[in-house]
Amino acid sequence: MNYKFLSSKYAGKAIDRSTSGDVPVEYDDLINLSIGDPDIPTPRVIVEEAFRDALAGHTKYTASRGYPQLRQAICKFYKDRYNMEITDGQVFVSTAGSVAMFLVMQALLDEGDQVLIFEPGFFPYPDQVKMAGGVPVFVSTVLEENFQINFDRLEKAVTEKTKAIIINTPNNPTGVCYTPQTLEKLADFAIRHDLVAVADDIYTSFDYTQKFTPIASYPGMFERTVTINSFSKNFIMTGFRVGNIVAPEYIINVIKMINENVVYTAPSISQRAALHGLEHFDEFEGEISAIFKERVEYAYNRLKNIPYIDMPRPGGGFYLFPSVKRTGLTGAQFAKKLMDECHIRVIPGGAFGESGLYHIRISCTVSVEKLAQAFDRMEKLSFE
Numbered sequence: 516m517n518y519k520f521l522s523s524k525y526a527g528k529a530i531d532r533s534t535s536g537d538v539p540v541e542y543d544d545l546i547n548l549s550i551g552d553p554d555i556p557t558p559r560v561i562v563e564e565a566f567r568d569a570l571a572g573h574t575k576y577t578a579s580r581g582y583p584q585l586r587q588a589i590c591k592f593y594k595d596r597y598n599m600e601i602t603d604g605q606v607f608v609s610t611a612g613s614v615a616m617f618l619v620m621q622a623l624l625d626e627g628d629q630v631l632i633f634e635p636g637f638f639p640y641p642d643q644v645k646m647a648g649g650v651p652v653f654v655s656t657v658l659e660e661n662f663q664i665n666f667d668r669l670e671k672a673v674t675e676k677t678k679a680i681i682i683n684t685p686n687n688p689t690g691v692c693y694t695p696q697t698l699e700k701l702a703d704f705a706i707r708h709d710l711v712a713v714a715d716d717i718y719t720s721f722d723y724t725q726k727f728t729p730i731a732s733y734p735g736m737f738e739r740t741v742t743i744n745s746f747s748k749n750f751i752m753t754g755f756r757v758g759n760i761v762a763p764e765y766i767i768n769v770i771k772m773i774n775e776n777v778v779y780t781a782p783s784i785s786q787r788a789a790l791h792g793l794e795h796f797d798e799f800e801g802e803i804s805a806i807f808k809e810r811v812e813y814a815y816n817r818l819k820n821i822p823y824i825d826m827p828r829p830g831g832g833f834y835l836f837p838s839v840k841r842t843g844l845t846g847a848q849f850a851k852k853l854m855d856e857c858h859i860r861v862i863p864g865g866a867f868g869e870s871g872l873y874h875i876r877i878s879c880t881v882s883v884e885k886l887a888q889a890f891d892r893m894e895k896l897s898f899e
């Protein structure tokens with residue numbers, strides 16, 4: 516292959532990681548458990564009110580930090596829900612969580628700065644760090660420790676170049692939710708080492724064990740935390756591509772400047788949808804969260820009875836991350852067998868980091884009935 520015109524950073528490195536939208540459907544009876552996109556529709560009220568706003572003319576560029584009304588609604592949300600006083604200047608409306616993470620890394624990192632990333636973890640993090648000139652430093656979380664943070668390992672990963680730590684709870688892919696005690700220890704860790712915490716707070720409606728509390732609300736943390744929120748999962752708005760960043764104002768100002776050179780503003784119609792989503796959140800959040808809780812619990816109860824599976828009880832999110840090591844297969848080999856013999860697609864755990872090599876990620880973005888069919892098929896697998 517001739518990569519003549521490509522940047523040497525990317526030549527030969529185009530890996531297709533699509534898990535939604537344009538993935539092939541190999542079998543008529545395929546059950547796709549690989550997608551991180553909820554199967555249920557966006558709450559109707561959001562679509563209707565955004566549509567009405569679009570007809571009323573909200574189809575133009577917006578203020579570059581987002582519509583003032585939406586920024587105010589975000590401040591109010593933080594006050595009502597977490598009793599946090601966020602000022603307007605500390606809010607930036609982004610093009611979903613993904614672009615938000617890109618902007619945050621660009622704003623924070625100097626060449627060679629190290630960023631602590633728990634693995635298994637959401638797979639774009641390392642590349643987001645590298646694209647900003649940073650160096651990802653992985654800290655493993657393992658099945659034997661229920662994927663909880665091992666603070667000894669974390670301490671050993673710190674160097675004088677460490678600048679930031681990415682925190683994601685409820686977690687994709689492991690389903691772990693950090694307890695308040697763990698968050699307190701993380702806050703203490705960040706303060707002691709003078710680090711920025713980058714909180715990827717994207718599954719906050721899906722903490723099934725406790726009321727979600729942002730790490731930014733812990734004492735001494737706001738001034739060193741950049742929080743990324745997305746409307747994708749909590750509001751079932753993945754295709755709207757809208758999210759927000761909450762951070763100290765001097766960081767937001769730089770993020771705004773970078774974003775003006777990338778996309779200028781988040782899409783106006785999506786911002787209107789986000790505004791209406793926040794206005795109606797209390798009406799639908801519980802129902803959505805209950806759907807996923809039921810699915811995750813169902814999937815866990817089925818999986819734990821399959822003899823070759825090992826996994827902790829997930830605390831939140833949409834995902835389960837079982838180990839298939841006892842079959843003698845890697846996650847990738849197991850995923851292939853599942854596809855070939857059961858017509859089920861899952862993601863090999865190695866995609867999320869080295870500690871996921873013998874795992875698969877199962878996404879509960881299909882109904883309980885579909886999950887039941889999938890596990891019925893899975894139970895018939897045999898391993899010689």
Ligand SMILES: Cc1ncc(COP(=O)(O)O)c(C=O)c1O
Binds near residue numbers: 687715753
């Ligand atoms: C942990 C985590 N962070 C960020 C994202 C990005 O979501 P979006 O760009 O749709 O806001 C996802 C999506 O799956 C995710 O799982």
